Amino acid sequence: MTIYSPKLIEEYVLETISRVRVIKEQCENLLSKDFASQAPKNLAQTHINICHYLETAIKSIYKDIDWKNIKKIESSFILLQTTDSIIREFGSHIRYIDGAQTQKVPWGLISPLEKYLKRFLSDVEILFRPQWKYNYAIIPTNLYEYYSKTLSSYETHVKNKNLSEILKPLKKYFYIVSFPSIERENILLHCLLGHEIGHLEAKTYISSRNKEFLKLIQDKIADVVNQRIKKPEFKNVPEEIMPQIKQEITQAYLKETSEIWERGLEEILSDIVGSFLFGPAILFSNLEIALQDLNGLDITPGKDNNYYPPWRMRLRNIYQVQRDLKLFPLQKKAFQSKPIYNNVSKGFKLVENIIQEKSDEQMLKSNDLLKIVYEEIENDLVNAKRLILIKLSELFLLLNPDSFYKNLSHLIEKIDFGVPPNPYENSISKRKPAAIVEIINAAWFYKLSWKYRLFDKKNQFNENIFSKRERMNRLALKAIEYADMEKDYSDWSSEKNRKPS
Amino acid sequence: MASFNMSEKAIIYNYILLTSQITIELEDVFAGKKLTEQQCELLKNGAILLSKIIEGATLVEGKEFKNGLTPSMEGLSIYGYALSTIRELNLIRNIKEKEFTEFFEELHNKIQKLIENRVGKGIDISLLKNFFYTFGVSLRGDVQKENYPTEKILSFNKRKQMNDYLFT
Numbered sequence: 316m317t318i319y320s321p322k323l324i325e326e327y328v329l330e331t332i333s334r335v336r337v338i339k340e341q342c343e344n345l346l347s348k349d350f351a352s353q354a355p356k357n358l359a360q361t362h363i364n365i366c367h368y369l370e371t372a373i374k375s376i377y378k379d380i381d382w383k384n385i386k387k388i389e390s391s392f393i394l395l396q397t398t399d400s401i402i403r404e405f406g407s408h409i410r411y412i413d414g415a416q417t418q419k420v421p422w423g424l425i426s427p428l429e430k431y432l433k434r435f436l437s438d439v440e441i442l443f444r445p446q447w448k449y450n451y452a453i454i455p456t457n458l459y460e461y462y463s464k465t466l467s468s469y470e471t472h473v474k475n476k477n478l479s480e481i482l483k484p485l486k487k488y489f490y491i492v493s494f495p496s497i498e499r500e501n502i503l504l505h506c507l508l509g510h511e512i513g514h515l516e517a518k519t520y521i522s523s524r525n526k527e528f529l530k531l532i533q534d535k536i537a538d539v540v541n542q543r544i545k546k547p548e549f550k551n552v553p554e555e556i557m558p559q560i561k562q563e564i565t566q567a568y569l570k571e572t573s574e575i576w577e578r579g580l581e582e583i584l585s586d587i588v589g590s591f592l593f594g595p596a597i598l599f600s601n602l603e604i605a606l607q608d609l610n611g612l613d614i615t616p617g618k619d620n621n622y623y624p625p626w627r628m629r630l631r632n633i634y635q636v637q638r639d640l641k642l643f644p645l646q647k648k649a650f651q652s653k654p655i656y657n658n659v660s661k662g663f664k665l666v667e668n669i670i671q672e673k674s675d676e677q678m679l680k681s682n683d684l685l686k687i688v689y690e691e692i693e694n695d696l697v698n699a700k701r702l703i704l705i706k707l708s709e710l711f712l713l714l715n716p717d718s719f720y721k722n723l724s725h726l727i728e729k730i731d732f733g734v735p736p737n738p739y740e741n742s743i744s745k746r747k748p749a750a751i752v753e754i755i756n757a758a759w760f761y762k763l764s765w766k767y768r769l770f771d772k773k774n775q776f777n778e779n780i781f782s783k784r785e786r787m788n789r790l791a792l793k794a795i796e797y798a799d800m801e802k803d804y805s806d807w808s809s810e811k812n813r814k815p816s
Numbered sequence: 817m818a819s820f821n822m823s824e825k826a827i828i829y830n831y832i833l834l835t836s837q838i839t840i841e842l843e844d845v846f847a848g849k850k851l852t853e854q855q856c857e858l859l860k861n862g863a864i865l866l867s868k869i870i871e872g873a874t875l876v877e878g879k880e881f882k883n884g885l886t887p888s889m890e891g892l893s894i895y896g897y898a899l900s901t902i903r904e905l906n907l908i909r910n911i912k913e914k915e916f917t918e919f920f921e922e923l924h925n926k927i928q929k930l931i932e933n934r935v936g937k938g939i940d941i942s943l944l945k946n947f948f949y950t951f952g953v954s955l956r957g958d959v960q961k962e963n964y965p966t967e968k969i970l971s972f973n974k975r976k977q978m979n980d981y982l983f984t
Contacts, residue, residue, distance in 0.1 A: 381840075390839040393952065397832050400959060404825075456822035464826035468833035471858060529887040533878050558913040559903060565876045566896050573889060 319388045324395070328377050331399045332370055338406045339366035345412050351425040354442040355415040358408070358458070360484040365405060365462065368473055368481050373398055375472040401465060408458075411491050414444035421499050423796030427751050428505070430799070432512050435592065435712060439515065440486035443508070445496035451504070451604075453511040455518055455581075458489040490515065502758045502791040504600050506593040513588030516706075517581045520699045528576055528691065529569070535687055536568045568684075571618075576688045578622035583692070584699050586629050590636035591707055593752055594714050595643065596759045598633045599662060602669075605630065613675045616685065624692075625675035632696070634666050641716045649720035655727060655764040662763045714752070722749070726757035726794075727764070730787055735794035738801065748798035748805070758791040827890060828955050831865060835952030838862045842945040845936040856931050862948065863931065866924040869898045873917040900954040905946055923947060 342359040350356055376394045381387040414420075425443055432441065446452075462482055470478065492511045498504050543549075544561060552560060589597045605612060605626040612627040614620055637643045643663050650656035679689045707713045726736035726749055736757050740746035749757075767780045841855045851859070867885060872895020874880075875887045885891075898920065902908060911919045926939050933939075 384843055387840050387843050390836040390843075390949075393836040393956070394833060397829065397836070397956075397959075400963075401829055454822060456826075461822050461826045465829045468830050468837070471837065471854065525889060526887050529875060529889075529892070533875065533887075537878055556908055558911070558916075559899065559908045561913075562873075562876055562916055563896075563899050566872065566892065566899060569876065570892055570896070573892070 319385065319392060321382065324377070324380070324388075324392060327399075328373060328395060331373055331395065331402065334399070334406065335366045335370050335373070335402050338402065338409065339363050341409055342366070342412070345409070345416075349417040350415055351417050351420055351422040352415075352429055352443075354440050354489070355412045355444075357440065357484045357486070358442060358489070359412045361462070361482055362405065362408065362412075364481040364484070365466065368466065368469065368476055368478075369398060369402055369405075371476065372469040372472045379472075398469075405462075411442055411444050414446065415442055419445055419496075419499075421505070421792055423792055423799075424505060427795050427799035428508060431592075431751050432509070434710060435588075435707070436488075436512065436515060438486070439488040439490060441512070442489070442491050444491065444493055445499055446493040447496050448493075449495040449497065450493065451495065451507045451511060452493045453514045454491045454493075455514045456490075457487075458491065459485050459487050488515075500788050500792060502755060502788045502795075503596070503762065504603065506589070506596040506752075506755050507600050507604070509592040509597060510585045510589035510601075512592075513585030514581060516588050516703060517584035517699075520584060520695075520702065521577055521580060524695065525573070525577075529573060531691070532569065532572050532687065536565060536572060539683065540565045540568060572684060572688060575616055575622045575685065576691060579616060579624040579688065580692050580695055580699075582624050583629060583632050583696060584703075586633050587636055587696075587700055588703060590633045591640070591703060591714070592712065594640070594719060594756055595637055595659075595663075596752075596756045598630070598637055598666060599759050599763070601626075601630060601633055602666060612669065613678050615678060615682070625678065627670060627672065627675040630666055631670040634663075634670055637663075640714055642714060642719065646716060646720050650724055652724060652727075652764070654766060655724065655760055658764045658766075659760050719753070719756075723753060723757055723760060726753060727761045729794075730757060730761045730790050733786065733790070735790045735797055737794035737797035748801040749794065751795050751798070754791055754794050754798065758787055761787060824893060825959075827894075828959060831894070832952055832955045832959065834858075834861055834865060835948045835955070838948045839945060839952070842941060842948065845930065846941050846945060848936070851930070851934040856934065859927055859931050863924060863927045865894070866920055866927060868894045870917060870920045870924060872896075872898070873920050877914055877917050879917055897951060897954045901947060901951045904950050904954065 339362070342362045345359045346356060373395065376391060376398065380391045420443060428443070429441060433439070459482060462485070463478060466478055466481070492508060494505070494508065540561060543564060544557070549557075549560070586597070586601065608614065608626060610620070612630075613625045614623065616622040616624055634643075645656060645660055645663075647656060650659075679685045704713070722739040725739050729736040736749060736754055738746040738748050762784070765780070765783070767777060769777055769780070771777055837858055838861075841851070841858055844855070845851060867883075868888070868891045871881070871885045871888050871891030872893070874882075874885065875892055876895060881887065899916075902911070902916075902919075907919075923944065926944055930936060930939050930941075930944070
């Protein structure tokens with residue numbers, strides 16, 4: 316019995332349809348759950364529509380099989396197998412919806428974070444979800460485009476359904492952003508989500524420069540390949556297949572070079588965007604993540620590390636944004652408390668010492684390919700940073716040192732008193748909700764201001780400092796939620812007052 | 817071939833489906849049938865795929881871009897699969913050095929002619945059929961690769977294993 320027997324194919328079709336129906340059912344169940352934003356529900360509804368669409372496609376492909384022609388049966392079976400593969404792949408996306416349930420996310424943070432980031436990227440819908448893997452990440456592929464591109468081939472099989480109708484619940488730009496589950500309540504690292512959003516801005520810049528970059532490296536790569544094929548390992552290659560080998564090597568080199576460029580530029584630009592959006596907090600949180608890296612600060616970008624640029628270079632760029640914005644050096648007048656001023660300044664100095672060393676740049680110069688790419692990245696950073704600055708300034712999102720530091724001490728003091736730092740309030744009638752960026756930075760500055768010993772005189776672990784850290788997280792997370800509610804209420808009431816009765 | 821991101825995956829899925837659909841339609845042409853309007857539409861997508869391959873070939877061969885084509889990452893990636901197809905079908909004998917672009921332009925002309933004439937008379941349908949079929953096979957191989965559960969071996973250990981193998 317061959318694999319193309321009608322009985323086997325019939326059974327396979329039945330199982331595939333069962334799979335698609337299970338996905339639909341699971342999405343329907345998830346729709347009844349509670350979510351901190353609309354994004355997961357929109358994704359669930361889209362999947363329900365996609366399941367209907369794919370079930371129709373499977374039935375149509377099966378009915379159209381020409382059982383008299385073995386080649387046609389084989390190709391139709393491949394269509395069915397590929398559809399099944401797509402179904403299994405799409406089915407794995409349910410984990411994004413499931414993970415975004417209210418009880419699994421820092422729910423007080425999601426809505427305010429969404430609102431803040433939407434001021435920067437207004438057309439974008441983001442689904443935030445925790446993941447057990449320790450990683451802050453974005454899937455930089457637009458899910459709308461991904462589904463649309465994948466499903467477009469079925470238009471010949473499903474004639475009476477429009478693809479744009481199927482994908483209607485999803486916004487035209489829909490992205491998944493993940494954070495490590497175990498950091499759910501760590502207020503200090505959540506600003507890294509600003510870096511993740513930065514990927515979208517970076518992608519836009521990279522797509523606008525892609526063609527130019529490929530043309531630019533064409534000749535340089537040709538030279539590298541010509542040198543390579545002169546090496547002894549190619550001596551015994553038969554002459555007639557040499558052109559093929561040369562094509563394959565050139566294609567691989569061009570692809571890898573553009574990958575190094577794209578990944579390096581993408582990460583650094585995302586850092587820059589995050590740095591503009593979240594201020595000093597992102598510098599300190601990046602330093603903390605850099606400390607986790609077993610490869611140190613000067614890792615060579617390569618396939619093994621997905622071409623990540625060295626941390627030292629990333630920190631240098633983040634630091635520079637803080638200098639450009641004049642957020643550092645700190646304004647002494649803004650800090651009445653000396654420990655805060657001194658210790659935060661020390662934190663900046665620490666980074667300054669790290670980035671003054673140029674071991675990362677020397678490492679990049681020692682490799683021909685990396686040297687070509689990183690010279691180009693340096694030019695790109697100047698242009699891209701200028702464009703980002705213009706955009707942020709037009710959106711009134713540039714952090715101003717005077718207003719940024721004006722109330723920070725007040726918020727830090729509140730945390731120290733065990734009160735959520737959600738408003739500045741001189742009195743009950745003169746209060747204003749704090750912004751998410753201010754609250755996160757207040758938490759960072761507060762933590763940096765601590766003077767403590769990790770182990771006491773009896774050499775016991777200082778549990779008090781651990782409790783203090785936990786209390787800070789709870790207060791800051793609550794503050795973000797309260798401030799958002801207060802702002803929503805105040806917007807609503809001023810809107811109501813404006814309307815004629 | 818390397819593993820791919822989601823954007824690449826969407827493209828790969830799209831092309832796997834397209835090459836299978838084209839293979840089915842070319843069977844009809846091979847049997848002497850006239851193409852319908854709908855079949856022609858499908859073959860137009862095949863011509864677009866060949867244009868992407870030409871973009872990749874032009875870039876790799878360092879030639880000038882013609883007919884509105886431009887360098888693209890998609891073209892460059894897809895060209896990798898086209899090179900595998902050439903290797904698989906042993907077509908290298910038909911191609912001179914630095915004339916890979918011309919080879920794909922010829923394939924593109926063949927499919928254009930078929931769309932215009934709607935019948936396969938005077939066109940090497942076998943070559944088109946084999947090309948699209950084998951191209952689909954190389955794409956499928958990459959998607960399937962992801963479905964095999966593999967335990968990652970740390971690259972240092974992998975190198976060590978290779979060295980052990982080489983020295984014994």
